[in-house]
Amino acid sequence: MDGNQLWEQRFDASDTRLGWGPAASPVLHDDTLFIVNDTDEDSFVVALDAATGEERWRRDRDEGTNWSTPFVWQNEIRTELVTTGSDQVRSYDLNGQELWSFSGLSSITIPQPFSAHGLSLYHLWICW
Known part of the structure; x- marks a missing residue:
C-alpha cells in the first residue's frame, strides 16, 4: 500500500437529532462497503464497490x-445486512432487497447488532 487515495464518495449533509451528526461506521464485506446514514431528513443504506466507490445500490x-x-x-441460510433504526430492525440481502423487519423497539439506536450461537442479537438504547 502506498497511501494514495483511490476514490471518494460524498453525501449531502442532512439535519440530525440534536445536531450531533452521523456516526455509524461503514462495514466492509468481501468487495462491498455498506453505509447506513439515518438522519431526520434523508435516511438510506447504500452499497459501494470497495475498489472504485461506485454505487451498487441504495435504499x-x-x-x-x-x-x-x-x-x-x-x-x-444466507448472508444478510442487519440494520437497526427508529423503532425497528431491518435485514437486507446483499443486493439491497429487504428480507425481514420487526418493530416495537427504541426510537434511538446506537449499539451495533451482533450474533452468537446462530442468533442475531440487538442491544437497544431505550429513550423517548
Missing part, C-alpha cells in the same frame, strides 16, 4: 436519526 429508509453501525450476519 431509502423511513428512519429518524440513528447512529448504529450495520452488521453483516452470516447465518446457516
Whole structure:
C-alpha cells in the first residue's frame, strides 16, 4: 500500500437529532462497503464497490436519526445486512432487497447488532 487515495464518495449533509451528526461506521464485506446514514431528513443504506466507490445500490429508509453501525450476519441460510433504526430492525440481502423487519423497539439506536450461537442479537438504547 502506498497511501494514495483511490476514490471518494460524498453525501449531502442532512439535519440530525440534536445536531450531533452521523456516526455509524461503514462495514466492509468481501468487495462491498455498506453505509447506513439515518438522519431526520434523508435516511438510506447504500452499497459501494470497495475498489472504485461506485454505487451498487441504495435504499431509502423511513428512519429518524440513528447512529448504529450495520452488521453483516452470516447465518446457516444466507448472508444478510442487519440494520437497526427508529423503532425497528431491518435485514437486507446483499443486493439491497429487504428480507425481514420487526418493530416495537427504541426510537434511538446506537449499539451495533451482533450474533452468537446462530442468533442475531440487538442491544437497544431505550429513550423517548
